Amino acid sequence: MIRIENLTKVYTTPDGRQIRALDGVSLHVRRGEIFGVIGPSGAGKSSLIRCINLLERPTSGSIQVDGKEMTRLSGPELRRERRQIGMIFQHFNLFWSRTVAENVAFPLEIAGWPREKIRRRVAELLELVGLTDKAKAYPAQLSGGQKQRVGIARALAAEPKVLLSDEATSALDPETTDQILALLRRINRELGLTILLITHQMEVVKAICDSVAVMSQGRVLEAGPVLELASRPGSHLGRMLLPSWNGLTPSPGSSLVALTFAGQVALEPVVTRVARDHGMDINILAGELDAFGSVPVGRLLVELPRVGEELQAVLADLSARGVRWEVVARG
Amino acid sequence: MAEQTILGLDPSRIPDILTATWETLLMVGWAVLGILAFGIPLGVLLVVTDTGGILENRPLNRVLGFVVNLGRSFPFIILLVALVPVTRRVMGTTIGLRGAVFPLIVAAIPFMGRQVESALREVDRGLIEAALAMGATPGQVIVRVLLREALPGLIRGTTIMIISLIGYSAMAGAVGGGGLGDLAIRYGYMRFETPVMIATLIILVIMVQLIQWLGDWLARLLDRR
Numbered sequence A: 001m002i003r004i005e006n007l008t009k010v011y012t013t014p015d016g017r018q019i020r021a022l023d024g025v026s027l028h029v030r031r032g033e034i035f036g037v038i039g040p041s042g043a044g045k046s047s048l049i050r051c052i053n054l055l056e057r058p059t060s061g062s063i064q065v066d067g068k069e070m071t072r073l074s075g076p077e078l079r080r081e082r083r084q085i086g087m088i089f090q091h092f093n094l095f096w097s098r099t100v101a102e103n104v105a106f107p108l109e110i111a112g113w114p115r116e117k118i119r120r121r122v123a124e125l126l127e128l129v130g131l132t133d134k135a136k137a138y139p140a141q142l143s144g145g146q147k148q149r150v151g152i153a154r155a156l157a158a159e160p161k162v163l164l165s166d167e168a169t170s171a172l173d174p175e176t177t178d179q180i181l182a183l184l185r186r187i188n189r190e191l192g193l194t195i196l197l198i199t200h201q202m203e204v205v206k207a208i209c210d211s212v213a214v215m216s217q218g219r220v221l222e223a224g225p226v227l228e229l230a231s232r233p234g235s236h237l238g239r240m241l242l243p244s245w246n247g248l249t250p251s252p253g254s255s256l257v258a259l260t261f262a263g264q265v266a267l268e269p270v271v272t273r274v275a276r277d278h279g280m281d282i283n284i285l286a287g288e289l290d291a292f293g294s295v296p297v298g299r300l301l302v303e304l305p306r307v308g309e310e311l312q313a314v315l316a317d318l319s320a321r322g323v324r325w326e327v328v329a330r331g
Numbered sequence B: 001m002a003e004q005t006i007l008g009l010d011p012s013r014i015p016d017i018l019t020a021t022w023e024t025l026l027m028v029g030w031a032v033l034g035i036l037a038f039g040i041p042l043g044v045l046l047v048v049t050d051t052g053g054i055l056e057n058r059p060l061n062r063v064l065g066f067v068v069n070l071g072r073s074f075p076f077i078i079l080l081v082a083l084v085p086v087t088r089r090v091m092g093t094t095i096g097l098r099g100a101v102f103p104l105i106v107a108a109i110p111f112m113g114r115q116v117e118s119a120l121r122e123v124d125r126g127l128i129e130a131a132l133a134m135g136a137t138p139g140q141v142i143v144r145v146l147l148r149e150a151l152p153g154l155i156r157g158t159t160i161m162i163i164s165l166i167g168y169s170a171m172a173g174a175v176g177g178g179g180l181g182d183l184a185i186r187y188g189y190m191r192f193e194t195p196v197m198i199a200t201l202i203i204l205v206i207m208v209q210l211i212q213w214l215g216d217w218l219a220r221l222l223d224r225r
């Protein structure tokens, strides 16, 4: 649905310095998925998302949304295309002088919809986001979560094929964040809407993303389905998720191994079975059980009293049981 | 005759005072319409052509900025005299209401342009971006976002403009003839009829107070933030 190829964005500051915010970014967002872009502050996430609807003009590279090359559109073509791309913002960007209903009506008004059709569509959207009773309120009278729901309704008004979200939950408290994420998930499922969201909050990726790209300093370090990436040995995402275990050293004759259990296997007593089968004790040093969407993911750091070929045998057995492993240190 | 006064004011002056008040209202009213008609587009241009504006145009922005500053640096009384030939050409006369309104408009357009500019700059960039992201044209952004969201600020700016205009209209009237300024000079200054002078002052004070009150009330009513 969105295909980004070798995108670069260089800003020139007023004093003439050049800032390379995006440095050869390539991404592919599939139709109907929720794709997250995560990375530290200054990584270039906002620049990336703003290039997609050309709020920021890319320095070079290609951006295709639903097969259309965005960078080559004329002014009117771009405006028509933007109507198909909804966007929500960290600070909501609601029009203060307009009521909730008037905010939601805005994209339809500028697209020239007839009054009666707008009225019906707005009612439908307010119903969808659960704000029917706030139709006549002004944004200043709403809570943060309500404001973002108005933002979402407004972004969905013109029936876009893609929703872009720039830190949509970063200004909200955890509880409200969960509500907004649940709403986005529901919209994604019910309307089949493709969502590209950027965030610096791991919880957002965990909660709703199907795929994720990890960005740093203008580059994509890695990208792929969240579960696969999280359990891929040595992945940045995996490292961000894991409890840190720097400085631990195994006793002689043992190895430190990080295990990742994704899906059903996370709920099974794999470790005790392997221990029994190989006639050894497994020492658990650290661990956590997490959930990605509704998929449970377990992570353990264990000490196996094995090295060399004996270790290989245990690891092969773990692989066979669907556990992904990474040897962290050998004694 | 002289003893029949109202706090020292000769009642036979009252029709003159009322006429002059009406003239001032007309002068200010017409001038306000003219000033808004040119000042709002000017302010909009100053904002949208600036760096990072939705119709960025640095050369035009520089030229406009320069002209506005130039206009604002002329003392009004000098502009008033300097404009006499232009006023005659455009309005056909340099005296009376028509003669006085023209220089008032010319003098206040740059001022109003800056008032509009500063009101529009108060509109959060995020709102403009949101509108652009929804596919709004520059014209739609200007009318439906910039001007609309800035309305309370525009009203405050207009209030300030009208109040300064009342003062200037006294000067314009004194030169061209007509209005409270003219009256105050003719009776109060030239004939030493201090009560007439005081009466015009009281009327001016009431006008300013009323306009300030009305402007504040309207701006507050429309401010939804």
Ligand SMILES: Nc1ncnc2c1ncn2[C@@H]1O[C@H](COP(=O)(O)OP(=O)(O)OP(=O)(O)O)[C@@H](O)[C@H]1O
Binding pocket: A011, A012, A013, A019, A020, A021, A039, A040, A041, A042, A043, A044, A045, A046, A047, A048, A200
């Ligand atoms: N308009 C601009 N002019 C100059 N530099 C900019 C501009 N916008 C962003 N940058 C720079 O580009 C880099 C990437 O910024 P960007 O906003 O894309 O990062 P981000 O990942 O969204 O960060 P955050 O999480 O803090 O929002 C930063 O170094 C930033 O200072």
Ligand SMILES: [Mg+2]
Binding pocket: A045, A046, A047, A167
């Ligand atoms: Mg950002």
